[in-house]
Amino acid sequence: MTARTVITGIGVTAPNGLGTETYWKSVLAGHSGIGRVTRFDVSGYPATLAGQIDDFDAAEHLPSRLLPQTDHSTRLGLTAAAWALTDAAVSPGDLADYDMGVVTSNALGGFDFTHREFAKLWGKGPEFVSVYESFAWFYAVNTGQISIRHGMRGPGVALVGEQAGGLDALGYARRGIRRGTPLMLAGGVDSALDPWGYVAQLSDGRVTAETDPARAYLPFDSLASGHVPGEGGAMLVLEDEERARARGAERVHAALTGYSSTFDPAPGSGRPPGLRRAAENALADAGLAPADIDAVFADGAGAPELDAAEADALRAVFGPDGVPVTAPKALTGRLYAGGGPLDVVTAALAIRDGVVPPTPAAGPVPDGYGIDVVRGEPRERRVRHALVLARGRWGFNSAVVVSAAGER
Amino acid sequence: MAQITVDDIRRILVACAGGMEGLGPDADITHLTFEELGYDSLALMESAAQIKQDFGVDVSDDEITEVTTPKELADLVNGLVTRAA
Structure with a gap:
């Protein structure tokens, strides 16, 4: 019998809400955190x-x-x-330091800090560059700083998988728990909204030029024109269910019952992208059939070809209009490593409250998609199992199944 | 060149590596160790760079990690100031 992995703690920093409940209220109300960049003069940017x-x-x-x-x-x-x-109510002494690990995903590194230090390097000279630049830029720094601050000396891991990496962090944490570490703090948070970091994100070629925040990031919409980058994400406390119970954990938000990641074939191979396989493998890992899934939290790229490809994968797995599909990340922008973990949080809250949050909409869903997108208003519905999908640039696909605490 | 004081060291440490939690601004840190104050070798290297900018003396990475208290660091810097004068 493999250990069951449960979510006992949640921390959210999102553009439309600091803290879990503030964020969730915004999601249900359709309140967006997207707006014009205010941290520097963006007027000359595309x-x-x-x-x-x-x-x-x-x-x-x-x-x-x-x-x-x-x-x-x-x-x-x-x-x-x-x-x-804090949410997990883990007190010092509940667990030995080596029984708590940290795994974070990061796709961007410390752009804002590095931008300022590089300005000193060019403008004043190397002796003015902060010694902390040595690690502040680094993809693994969140894992290191969290581990040091909280005395968590179990496995420490950093994963990079563009927008899919945050789900991989949760999958890796489950592996750590199955290998015997009772508690893993896992997730991802990204931010790069300084002038240099923003340009780096635009170089992706998938960021929309639309200037109206309400029409800028529209997954599965006929007006889709690309996405908006965002900052933030979520961290989750994952535990072996029995060990969590033994330490007297106050609450189990949900269970992480399935995980899979796949990689796309090389361009021009003629073979299909790996998203469908990731979804099917995650369902198989959870021991579930497509009909068991009550909601899908989609990758929702917001670009027509990518949305069509995701719709194809969803139709192939669930049948036409076979499951409610939503992309509340359209309210935060794409958060890189933070996007997947935040969607897992959103799925856990959808399970708790029996409601599928909506995707912002401006035009119709293109006819050929054949998927049931939850739009405009939240849809009340019992949610026992939810599938969370994420795709990262250059071929990453990851999928996680989130289940109600009581469901096997 | 001016002599450096323990108060200068305190100001530089706080600016370079953050405040001294649990210690008020009037606490006497002269003979407390950097370890007790919670400043690691990186904090000291960052402070050495600031000392160079403010007092014009080069404290090498080897020297800055040998001293253990603000008083010892002040003495080291003042010795270097005197030698440079």
Whole structure:
């Protein structure tokens, strides 16, 4: 019998809500965090929008000692991690330090910090560059800083998989639990909304040039024109269910019952993309049939060819209009490593409250998609099992099944 | 070149590596160790760069990690100031 992995703690930093319940209220109300970039003059740029977290003051949430050495993304990550541990009510002494691990995904690194230090390098000279640049830029830094701050000395892992990597972090955490580490803090948080980081994101070629926030990021919509980048994400406390019960965990939000990742074939191979296989493998891993899934939290790229490809995969797995599909990430922008974990949180809350949150809409869903997109209003529905999908640029596909705490 | 004081060291440490939690601004840190104050070798290297900018003396990475208290660091810097003068 393999250990069952449950979610006992959640920490959310999202453009439309700091903290889990604030975020969830925004999602159900269709409140968007997307707007014009305010951190620098964006008027000369081909894109002008982002999902920004405007109400985050790092000094309110972190000790001053951590501020000189952390990028904005790490400050968000440390805050989400602390909230997740508080939510899980893990007290020092509940678990030995080597019984708690950390796995984060990161796709962008510390752009904002590095941008400022590089300006010093060009403008004043190398001796003016912060010594903390040595690690503040680094993809693994969130795992390291979280591990040090909370004395979590179990497995420490960093995964990079563009927009899919956050789900891989959760899958890896489950593996760590099955290997015997009772508690893993896992997820992802990204941010790069400084002038340099923003340009780097635009180079992707998939960011919309639309300037109206309400029409900018529209997954599965005939007006889809690309996506908007955002910042933030979520951290989750995952535990072996029996060990969580033994330490007196106050609440189990949901269970992580299935996981799979696949890689797309080389362009021009003629073979299909790997998203469908990731979805099917995750269902098989959870021991579920497509009919058991009550909602899909889609990747929702917001670009016509990619949306059509995802619709193809969903039709192939579930049949035409076979399952309610939603992409509430259209309210936050695409959060890179943060997107998958935040969708898993959203799925857990959908299970808790029996409601599938909506996807913002402007035009009709293209006829050929043949999928049942939840649009406009939340749809009340019992949700026992939800499938979360994510795709990362250059071929990453990942899928997670989130199940109600009581479901096998 | 001016002599560096323990108060200068305190100001530089706080600016480079963050505040001294649990210690008020008037606490006497002269003979507390950097370890007790919670400043690691990176914090000291960052402070050495600031000392160079403010006082014009080069404290090498080897030297900065040998001293253990603000007083020892002040003495080291002042010795270097005197030698440079």
